Amino acid sequence: PSHDREVGVADATQDTTRIDDVRIGAVRPLISPALLQDELPVEPTVQSLVERTRVDIGHILHGRDDRLVAVVGPCSIHDHDQALEYAHRLKAVADELREDLLIVMRVYFEKPRTTVGWKGYINDPRLDGSFRINEG
Structure with a gap:
């Protein structure tokens, strides 16, 4: 582009x-x-999920919902397909445990504390040192 x-x-x-x-x-x-x-653009279903989850987290934090919030990794990703596979598997577990837990997947697309080596998916999405940040 x-x-x-x-x-x-x-x-x-x-x-x-x-x-x-x-x-x-x-x-x-x-x-x-x-x-x-x-x-x-963000798909309406994704926007709705984010909004609903934020409301649910607020209810849990303020004691209006007795579930626990579990924020889980991976810390950062380097493979788009593996991240989606992980998310699908985590979704199945989240659905199974939804009465007791609100499981939220949290992932970085960069490695904010890394000072040497690969800086993350945003900085080098091709994993080849080309640093095509606009693609990341």
């Missing part, structure tokens, strides 16, 4: 990064949140 083009020599007329940042090989502008929301 046009929002993921690399800045090259032809773009360098007013670009001082060629002399200021000699270790930078490419500059890619980040997609705006508004554009991302437009390109990937």
